[in-house]
Each structure stands twice: as C-alpha cells, then as structure tokens.
Amino acid sequence: MISVVIPFYNEKESLPILIESLVLELDRLKKEYEIVLVDDGSKDNPISKLKTQMSKIQLKSKSFKILIHQKRKGKGEALKTGVENASGKILVFMDADLQDDPKDLPKFFEKIDEGYDFVNGYRVNRRDNFLVKIYSKLASWFLKTFLHSPFSDINCGFKVFKKEVLKDNFRFFPLFVFYQGFRVTEVPVLNHPRRFGKSKFGPQKLFVGIFDMFTAYFLYKFSEKPLHFFGLLGGIISLVGFLILAVLAYERIFYNVLLYRRPILWLGVLLVIVGIQIIVTGIIGELMVYLNKKNKV
Ligand code: UDP
Ligand code: MG
Helix, strand or coil: CCCEEEEEEECCCCHHHHHHHHHHHHHHCCCCCCEEEEEECCCCCCCCHHHHHHHHHCCCCCCEEEECCCCCCCCHHHHHHHHHHHCEEEEEEEECCCCCHHHHHHHHHHHHCCCCEEEEEEEECCCCCCCHHHHHHHHHHHHHHCCCCCCCCCCCCCCEHHHHHHCCCCCCHHHHHHHHCCEEEEEEECCCCCCCCCCCCCHHHHHHHHHHHHHHHHHHHHHHCCHHHHEEEEEEECCHHHHHHHHHHHHHCCCCCCCHHHHHHHHHHHHHHHHHHHHHHHHHHHHHHHHHHHHCC
C-alpha cells in the first residue's frame, strides 16, 4: 500500500484542488493507497470543508486520514506525525500548495518498481524567488562536492520511498538514506508557481538552512571519526603556532633578537595552546563514539 503524506498550514484554497487531481492520478496507478493529511495548526479552518469533500470521495471507498496539530509545529514535525500514522509500505511526501504535481507520480513509481528504495524529485524549472533558488543551488553544490550527495535538489519536498529507509533521523534524511547504502535516485519533476497564499517560510529559512548544512556536514562526515576533523583543524592551528615560535627561537638564539620586542610571540603561544585544545576535543569525541558503540553492542 501507498501512503501519501501531505502536511499543510493554511492551504484551504489549494487542498481541495490537489486532492482531486491526486486521487485521479492514484487511481490510475492501480495500487492500494491512502492519503494522510496533516493539518499543522492551520488558522484558516479548512477541516470542515475538507471533511465534506472527503466524504464525497470516500463514497468511492477511498481512504483518508486527517491528523491535526493543535498548534503549528513546522513542516518537519507535520511529516513526522504523518509517517507515524501511515500504514503504507511506500510513502509519498508532497506539498499541499499545488507546486508539486501529482502527474509526476508515475515517474517515481517506475523507479520504485525498478528496485530503488528512495526516489527524490528535482525541480528542473523551479518557481521560487531568486534568492531561494541561488541558495538552494549552493547548498546542493556544497553537499555534492563535500559529502558525495547524489541529489541535485536536496530540498525538494516531493519524494517517494520505502518506509524502511526512514530511521529516526529526519533532517537531511535523503543523504542519510544514501549513506546507509540504500539505492537512491532522482527524477525531474514539474514545479508550478504558488497559486494561492504565500510561502510559509520566510528569509530565516536561509539561516536555518546554513546551520543545517553544517550539522549535516558534522553528522555524516565526522560523527564516526571526530578526530579526523578536530585533529586536522587543531593540527593546522598548532603547526602555525609552532612555526612562529620556531622562527622567534631561531632569531633569539642566533641573532639575539629579544623576545619582548616580538609581540607575535603571543600569537604563537595562543595558536599552540588553542590547537592542542582542539586536538584534545577530538580525542574526547573519539572516546565518546567508542563508548557509545560499546554500549550498544
Ligand atoms: N507547511 C506546514 N507547516 C509549516 C510550513 C509549511 O505544514 O510550518 C506546509 C505548507 O502548507 C506546504 C508545505 O509545507 O504544504 C511547503 O510549504 P511552502 O510551500 O510554504 O514552502 P516553499 O514551497 O515556499 O518552500
Ligand atoms: Mg511551496
């Protein structure tokens, strides 16, 4: 069975239209399905209207679930609620705002049928504001270059995957799924401009995104081997410090340059101390990883 999970916050105009075209497309797939709608604390009160629409469609024996957050918790949490209540083995994530098009679903399912575990969409012709697009491209480039990400559009919310790929980790989970060795791929998807309402994310999303990127970097690159990161960073810093001190020592011994005339001495000392501290942090991190693993076995 397929579970389509749709989080929404104030999307009363879009939802009914989406559901209509979604049901049409899902019927064509000839697979068993359910639609899991998660109301993320909407204030525009779409539920009663939705329910009447549902009951009409439900007459044709379709299954819907409506889950409600009393308060807005964000898209990520809404997806989590949806997943927890989904009974399908295959999950579909899509937005409620009509930017994603159900017509793309067959493409995703072709890949699933080919044996892929996780299929991400990528928006070929993205309809978002300029800044968001640039930022998103940068993030994808960063992840591709430094973290071997196989995804061109990691922020694309439109995806289809087997439920088993989902572990507790939700942020950047496409990347996480890939690292765990599941078969992943991507398909081009349509992206429509938003027809009703406004984007629910403001500019703060960009900043959160930047932090997320660093978290991803650490989590996946260094959570296993913290010393690789801290060791390198601390090593470079203390090496610079040592070089400075070596030059000063050389000058002091052979040219009799008195150290009180060399304020850079302070920098040298500082760099050595800070560098060593950073290396030690890495060693402690290494110890934590080790203990954590030992406790799990
Ligand atoms: N959304 C949500 N809770 C939030 C923010 C967004 O459920 O706090 C939903 C929103 O209703 C939409 C989807 O997440 O269905 C994507 O949001 P939006 O279209 O505003 O994001 P954008 O496409 O601008 O990235
Ligand atoms: Mg949108």
